[in-house]
Amino acid sequence: MSVASEAFGGPAHPGRSKDALSSERTHLLGDRLFQGLTGAMAGLVFLVLSGAALAMLLGGMLAFRTFGARFIYSADWDAVNHRFGALVPIYGTIVSSAIAILIALPISFGIAIFLTELAPRWLRGPVGAAVELLAAVPSIIYGMWGLFVFVPFVASNIEPWMSAHLGVLPVIGPLFQGPPIGIGMMTAGIILGIMVIPFITAVMGDVFGAVPRELKESAVALGATTWEVVARVSLPYTRSAVVGAVFLGLGRALGETMAVTFVLGNAHDFSLSLFMPGNSIAAAIANEFTEADSPIYVSSLIALGFLLFVVTFLVLALAKLMLLRLGGAERRGA
């Protein structure tokens, strides 16, 4: 009792009224209850996460046992002969997400800098709202827009140009060769990039806005240009948050289903060329799950889901590692 009273400020007073003591008890009980409740919610998240991972692992066990490590590097996806290999979906997921980040990163960076440093005040509102609206567009709309508007444009303008100018270069040539049908890895990567831009922009814009004005003003007082302020002051200050934003966008791109299945071509063919159709894990599962008519087929699809889980987890772990190292560098005064 006296400990509780001291916790609420002040020494124990044996002469306190009964009402005050019981209200302290209910406060303590309320606190403990609140702690317990919020702890249970956090525990629930952990439970759901591990439950989902475990369920997928168990569901995919048949596939893993039948095919072993071959499941990960075999490109053979044959439902009639019951042979499944996840190379094409894994490759497609990683490559399309990589293209998405490659495209989204500079654009988001540019938008964030524009919104925080360069734009006149009256323009910040509309541009910011437009970027947020981009995030609210359902992904299936992106898929439809991609298929009906963007694909013909890519097929008639971008791919022939790339094929003629980039397809003949020595090392990167094979990436840009192939018939210009418009549907393929590159288109999917571009659309994913557009979908991911709002997320990265939002976080970047927030953190750039949070850079202390004194730092920026001191840099300007020393003669720095706007670009130098951004590159030498804002960016180093917000390094960890920027890395976090990129991995947030990457996480979205890895799991995107509907937009990708419209424009990626859904072909279980491994091809180096970015013009050729491919497949991604989420698109393969969405397309084939309802008609999977043999246990090994179902198990292979669930195993694909587990592999996506693993890929996402690896990406997140990478992000944490990078943040730790950057944080350590910052603390050491780099």
Add this chain to the structure above:
Amino acid sequence: MLTKLARRMVLAAGAAAALCGPVLAGEITGAGSTFVYPVLSKWSADYSAKFGDRVNYQSIGSGGGIAQIRAGTVAFGATDKPLSPAELDQAGLAQFPVVIGAIVPVVNIAGVRPGQIRFTGPVLAAIYLGVIKNWQDPILRKLNPGLRLPDAPITVVHRSDGSGTTYNWAYYLGQVSAVWKKDVGAGTSIKWPVGVGGKGNEGVAAYVNQIPNSIGYVEYAYVIQNHMKWGSVFNSAGRFIAPTAAGFQAAAATADWAHSKDFDLVMTNAPGPAAYPITATTFVLMYKQPKDPALSQAALKFFRWSLEHGQPDAAALDYVWLPPVLVKQIERYWATQIK
């Protein structure tokens, strides 16, 4: 206050339970093929207006339909791929056709109008195997002497999802091409040698419409509704047949239903002189000894009405009438097989 609340809740629960009863009693549940969904919902609407029983059909795909009827969660399942008599016996299921449709090759070539281009079965197999790669291949030019085909690579479009349409298409290609039968085979989901995959008939139609110099295969209804450029196909009697109701009827009439056990017949490459070669049937699966005989009889009544009176509706939706001989055979099958 608590007791008042408790009393109110009990009353509310009781009222809800009382209301729930009669609503669920007259509902026939089914699941399966997406191909048959449009005509089933039309039949269900008309039937419930006349007789009151409603049919609740979930179009989750043939594989899903088979899984649900095996699990006993629905009164009937619908599949585009027939089960063999052995599988039916093992599961205690009966199987009968309800609707026939056709699969049509469609192209997107500048200057080629609907009905102008002609294919044979082996040529279609060669295109889908990736052996014939260009529209100006000599074989295609010989088949279509009057047609100006472009010097362009063929973009093959197939299904990305598992589908009964794919099963029938692949089965037909296996019948006309030994190489296809050996290398690829037939299934709802197969290892396509070349091409891009669209999701559903709608996806294939969209891809063919978007990609120049492409070829795909879609259900007849989609060809009509999307005004696609269809081609005619050489049948086993030696004639090029256009995909029309007459061609499908001829195929349905000459397919060998009489000798099929449990209607286990894939009717592609039907032998009649005017038969369109790529036709497909949707089958309904029901238990021979159902756990709920009343529900099963209600479902049979619905199908009897649909087969006898619902054919004009089916024709209006671009499906094919079942020949009367086949309808009689199906009704005799019900009498002997389903209790």
